[in-house]
Amino acid sequence: MLALSLALLVLYLLLRRSKAAVRFVIRYLTTPFKRMMGWLTNFLPFSLTEWVVILAAVTALFFLIWGIIRMAKRPGKALRLYKGVTGLLAAGLLVLDGYQWLWGLNYYGDSFADLSGLSVRPVAADDLYETALYYAEMANALSDRVARDGDGLFAEPLDEIFAASDTVYSGLAADYPFLDTPVRRPKRMLFSEAMSMTGFTGVYFPFTSETNLNVNAPACLLPSTIAHELAHQKNVAAEQEANFLAVKASTTCGNDVYGYSGALLGYIHLGNALYEADYAKWEEVYQTLNDAVRADLAGNNAYWASYEEKGTGAAEAVYEVFLQAQGQPLGMKSYGACVDLLVADYLAMEN
Numbered sequence: 001m002l003a004l005s006l007a008l009l010v011l012y013l014l015l016r017r018s019k020a021a022v023r024f025v026i027r028y029l030t031t032p033f034k035r036m037m038g039w040l041t042n043f044l045p046f047s048l049t050e051w052v053v054i055l056a057a058v059t060a061l062f063f064l065i066w067g068i069i070r071m072a073k074r075p076g077k078a079l080r081l082y083k084g085v086t087g088l089l090a091a092g093l094l095v096l097d098g099y100q101w102l103w104g105l106n107y108y109g110d111s112f113a114d115l116s117g118l119s120v121r122p123v124a125a126d127d128l129y130e131t132a133l134y135y136a137e138m139a140n141a142l143s144d145r146v147a148r149d150g151d152g153l154f155a156e157p158l159d160e161i162f163a164a165s166d167t168v169y170s171g172l173a174a175d176y177p178f179l180d181t182p183v184r185r186p187k188r189m190l191f192s193e194a195m196s197m198t199g200f201t202g203v204y205f206p207f208t209s210e211t212n213l214n215v216n217a218p219a220c221l222l223p224s225t226i227a228h229e230l231a232h233q234k235n236v237a238a239e240q241e242a243n244f245l246a247v248k249a250s251t252t253c254g255n256d257v258y259g260y261s262g263a264l265l266g267y268i269h270l271g272n273a274l275y276e277a278d279y280a281k282w283e284e285v286y287q288t289l290n291d292a293v294r295a296d297l298a299g300n301n302a303y304w305a306s307y308e309e310k311g312t313g314a315a316e317a318v319y320e321v322f323l324q325a326q327g328q329p330l331g332m333k334s335y336g337a338c339v340d341l342l343v344a345d346y347l348a349m350e351n
Contacts, residue, residue, distance in 0.1 A: 001087065001090040001091065001094065002086060002087075002089070002090035002093070004090075004094070005090050005093035005094045005097055006093070008094070008097040008101070009093065009096070009097050009100070012097065012100050012101060012104070012105070015105070016104070016105060016107075016108040019108065019109065019110075022105050022108045022109045023109055023110065025101075025105060026105055026106065026109050026235065030101060030102050030105065030206075031235060033102070034102065034206055034209040034233075035181075035182070035209070037207070037208050037209040038182070038184040038208075038209035038210070038233065039182070039184070041184070041208045041209060041210050042184040042185055044187075046187065046190070047187035047188065047189055047190070047210055047212050048187075048208045048210060049187070049203075049205040049207075049208050049210045049212050050189055050190060050191055050212065052205075052207065052208065056095070060088055060091075060092070063087075063088060064088065098207065099206065099207070102206035102207065103204075103206040103237070106235050106236075106237035107237045107238065109235075109237075111236075111237075111238055111241060112176075112236050112238070112241040112244070112245065113241065113341070115176070115178050116175075116176055118341060118344055118345060118348070119344055119348075120340045120341060120344050121340075121344065123273075123339060123340055123343045125274075125277045125278045125281065127343050127346075127347060128270065128273055128274050128277055128278075128281075128339065128343060129274060129278065129281040129284075129285065130346065130350075131270055131339075131342055131343045131346040131347075132267060132270035132271055132273075132274050132282075132285045133285050133288065134346055135247075135263050135266035135267040135270060135342075136263075136267050136271075136285050136286075136288050136289055136293075137288065138251065138259070138263035138266075139260060139263040139264050139267055139289070139293045140288070140289065140290045140293060142256050142259050142260035142263060143260060143290060143292040143293050143296075144292065145256040145257075145260065146256065146257050146260050148292065151295070152291065152292060152295045153218075153220070153295055153296060153299050154218070154219055154220035154260075154296050154299075155219070156219060156257050158188070158215060158219065158222070160257070161219070161222055161223050161226070161257060162185070162186060162188070162226070164223075164255050164257065164258065165183065165185070165186050165223075165226050165227075165230065166183045166185075167253055167254075167255065168183070168223075168226065168227050168230065168249050168250060168253045168255070168258055169183060169227075169230065169234075169249050169253070170253055170254070171249065171252030171253045171254060172245070172248060172249050172252060178234075179234055179245075181233075181234050183230060183233070184209065184210070184211070184233060186210075186211040186212070186213050186226045186229060186230065187210050187211065187212050187213065188212075188213055188215045189212050189213060189214055189215065192213075192214045192215050192216040192217070193216055195214040195216070195217075196214060196216050196217060196303075196307055197307060199304075199307065200214060201213070201214045201217050201221065201222075201225045202214060202225045202226070202228060202229040203229070204229050204232035204233060209233060211226065211229035211230055211232065211233055212229070213225060213226060213229065217300075217303060217304075218296070218299050218300045218303050220260075220261060220264060220296040220299070220300060221261055221264060221265060221300060222261065223250055223255075223257055223258040223260075223261035223262070224246045224247065224250045224258070224261040224262045224264070224265040225246070227245065227246040227247075227249045227250045227258065227262065228242045228243060228245070228246035229242075230249075231245040231246060231249070239337075239338075240337035240338040240340070240341065241338070241341065243265070243269065243338035244338040244341035244342060244345070246262065246265060247262045247263075247265050247266040247269075247338070247342060248262070248345065249262070250262025250263075250265070251263055251266070264293065264296060264297070266342055267289075267293075268297070269338055269339050269342065270339050270342060270343075271285065271286065273339045
């Protein structure tokens with residue numbers, strides 16, 4: 001099994017050098033498999049992903065402990081333990097191979113920018129300011145169209161947010177036909193607390209083709225996070241492109257709840273970039289935000305700040321390495337690089 005795992009890894013490393021070969025594998029092998037799995041798991045009201053992960057972890061731990069116990073009882077059987085550990089490593093490598101083939105190859109195929117033709121160029125501070133102001137005004141306009149609790153925070157029912165997810169990409173199908181693919185139901189993670197502890201709001205699992213959501217995080221960004229993970233389900237791998245689509249899909253689907261969440265996400269990325277580029281212009285845009293928007297931003301920041309104090313850096317560091325290994329040199333910062341696409345899209349609308 002180890003030889004097979006190594007062979008698949010080497011073949012993957014060679015295959016990703018050819019964009020034509022990557023296109024072929026994605027179109028005729030991995031995408032049909034993921035769509036079949038998405039169709040099957042769509043019937044399940046729960047996330048199969050987390051149970052697969054838990055079962056795999058428990059199984060690996062069981063065989064490791066079992067092997068150690070056997071060796072302790074039979075010291076002369078160390079060779080068996082060696083074979084057992086080697087087998088576990090081979091199995092782990094095989095899982096990694098599967099993940100790279102099903103998902104890693106998407107980083108080397110056609111990007112959203114390739115397929116959409118959206119031209120991205122260096123962003124001028126004035127253009128960044130205008131785009132940030134555009135999304136700030138949109139968030140303001142939609143902020144009173146969502147339910148709020150006694151503290152003035154976003155309080156839309158989770159059931160309604162999830163129920164509306166099947167139409168979030170309806171507004172983009174005409175402009176980008178390649179995004180017109182079946183939308184499978186996003187799943188709530190039972191272990192959302194664990195996701196918060198590791199700093200994640202959602203994850204796409206290619207083996208089951210499920211989009212899995214952290215429902216403990218502030219709900220104001222849940223709709224746009226769903227749109228982000230659904231972009232991954234549509235084979236958009238790059239995080240900056242998935243973030244752009246989360247904003248664009250949410251703000252064009254005709255649903256005010258998704259629209260508000262998308263505008264808020266757009267402002268966050270654009271505002272962060274503007275803060276570094278021109279603080280005075282950032283302050284000007286920030287002052288335009290109404291109390292409801294500021295309350296949601298403050299609530300979201302406070303939530304994640306509490307987990308940073310508990311230490312969520314380890315998981316983010318691992319994912320940083322993964323992104324960089326997939327040709328994403330910005331690592332986790334690629335989540336914010338969507339500003340280039342947002343500005344380019346805004347300028348295209350203006351022209």
